[in-house]
Amino acid sequence: MSVLIDRLSRIVGARHCLASAEELFVYECDGLTLDPVRPVAVVLPADAAEVSGVVRVCSELGHPVVPRGAGTGLSGGAQPIEGSVVVECSRMDRILEIRPEDRVAVVQPGVINAELSTAVAELGLFYAPDPSSEQVCTIGGNVAENSGGPHTLKYGTTTNHVLALELVQSDGERLRLGSRAGRSREFDLVGVVVGSEGTLGIVTEISVRLSPIPEGVETLLAIFDDTVSACRAVGSIIRSGLIPAALEIIDQRTINAVEDSVYRAGLPRDAGAVLIAEVDGAPCSLPGEVERIGECAREAGARECRVARDEAERARFWRARKGAFGAMGRLAPDLYVHDAVVPRARLPEVLEKICEIGDRYQLTLSNVFHAGDGNLHPNISFDRRNAEEVERVIAAGREILETCVAAGGVITGEHGIGVEKRDYMKLVFEDEDLLPMLYVRDAFDPERVFNPTKIFPTTRFCFESNPRARGYDRVPFK
């Protein structure tokens, strides 16, 4: 082991190569706290050249590599693997270039999402993907998870905002993909890397698209007696032809947790649910849009609609929405954040079923979600020290996902598969569907150095004995 540490230290410097028991202990898990695993080393490279050196050493000595940003991922993407080296990107946090005339920024992977928007704000620009973890998560992590956020509804997910990438491969080579100029005519390999959850290599440079800050923005808070009516309002807003910037629903349990926290925004504690609706664009068009959204909400049963009076109140609404997951920490030591997408029209019915599942398993379940996208986040509060409760949490989770799939949905909207959902892949994919993904993965990373145990099911594939797939079982699944 010391050979490894010694060689890694020589590349990144001893102070950026962590190997003490305590230093490794805290890297056991990311946002998913079940099943922690300790790595054998953690390195914090300063640039792509160091990443390349580190990867070469790990490949040579046979240690899996686990890339990591801020460790806020909720599916265990940055969770270490037995014998692995964690490559922590936090020191690669420089914005390399800002080109306002092209609306492009070139960043290192460790740049914090919200800080990019802050840095370009004076140019009248912002970086659109805005996960609720924006104040801490890294652009590298966003790229790996193809993260979205409340404003995905109008602006799209990370993949719509990445123009070019640099990727360090298992032999240490640095591959450049895409073009900063925008469209290119080859295969969309940037699109393949975005959302690959750190299984294809380590992203060391990203050229992202910046968007102009909309001239005007209005935020409306619609207050409902129950979540299902709020969902109906979302349906009719979308049907009306409007394209809101965001449509988010927060249920009563979450409202109360948030109102107890430092992120409180004066949301009504007795409401069954609130809908945060935002429209942006030319200021002259906004009052009309707000009016129409208000109508839809009232028709669906909203008892009150409030428009944020000023920027401060608007910011408070969003802080409340974005602090919601963390605020649930007030209810129990752990939180299982689920993530699934269903067709919008099915939202009310699926939500009812989800709540029924929570009750049946006697769990504390709350919902705060990107309603406009049909992206659900049923959250289960629990205590990981209680093994029996953990079993119930997992069983309920599985039923929730099955319910979403049965309604024509998918098992993740934005948090990824990681280790959490790899065995649920078979709910949506046949072995034959998984095969092309494996081909792609192995084309990029034939030795399976990067995050080898993530995404794909742990159970062996039936096609591993299939002659068509020969060569793809060289490295057995761990």
Add this chain to the structure above:
Amino acid sequence: MGERKHSSGGLPDSLYQGTLDCVHCGLCLSACPTYRVTGQEIASPRGRIYLMRGVAEGRIELGSGLAQESRLCLGCRACETACPAGVGYGALLEATRSVVARERIDWGIFQRIERMVLRQWVPRPRRLHWALSLLRAFQGLKLDRLAARWLPRNLSGALELAPRVPPASSRRRLPAQTPARGERRGCVAFLEGCVMPELFGDVNRASVELLSRQGFEVLVPEAQGCCGALQAHAGDLETAHALASKNAAAFDALDVDAIVVNSAGCGAALRECEGWIGAAGERTASRVRDISEFLDEVGLRGPLGRVSLRLAYDDPCHLIHAQGVAEAPRRLLKAIPGIDLVEHAEASACCGAAGTYNLAQPEMARAVLDRKLDHLLAAAPECVATGNPGCLMQIASGLARRGSAIRVLHPVEILLEACRGASETQR
């Protein structure tokens, strides 16, 4: 202190319970100065809490890793302001440090001297006065530079970082009673502090004069003393609790509208003394107000004279994060005609002073301070205002080292200038 220990880890049960509030969401990371400098999980609030919990659960040993981390943490509590789950990080840190101290983990010469000074010298006004007079004489003869050469590294650092001690004339104690000027609006008690009268006697006198000009009678009870914050931060809860009890007794005896404090660190300690000494601290804790908060609550009484100044306000951690006071000082300063309040980035981030931190962890303190100085210099104010003695010294010495002419003042000094200015023009 008499607390039941958790069976496995050697950490008190209340500490263990406190760690369970953390859901590992990571929303605190970017607020943490030591994480920003190192990028390491172990130097982040989430990592530190995870480690405390791991030790309490017996999953990892109580050893030098936790000791070192508990010392590397600034105790700035920016993580509390960021944490939606309401983790009481400050209390967790204090408890961890007190275990580290009790078990004497990595207990070196610095820790021994620090404990001795904080126990025997700081809380005893006369001793502190003589010690600082001696330091002043040393500084006058430049003997401190000489001594620094053969002392161990962090002790010599301490001498270099020591502020210039002002002459005895400005180190007088405050009068026990100062009458209100003009129409009387009420009566307040004032915490004189331990270091404040010695190093910032002028700020203390400015505070009392300001309160008096604002119509408040000011009482400075003789029986009060050091607040215990520094001792608690160094893991000496026993001394801290004793000092808190003494202050609670001194202030409980007074019938005043508020107990006004002009040092953010002391204000935070008094405000939280209930957590230390229970119900005995209740009456004091509930009446404590930072001076800016108090004046903002009662409303500044005009007229105010003009103070033409391009000013940056930097939040002391123990004011914004521990007491939740951020807008009050800004509102007061903005109310002064002629003040151009400029924003600098990360105003709410720690400057690295953090009590005795800049002496114990000079390297990290320097890195944290450098970030602060970069942001301040970028905003280019003529003056920086901040309401805590540690921050005043740290930022002033940092700016001086960078050759900057930016002055560093306590907000009350600027407010007083405005009050005095008005009465002069009226005359």
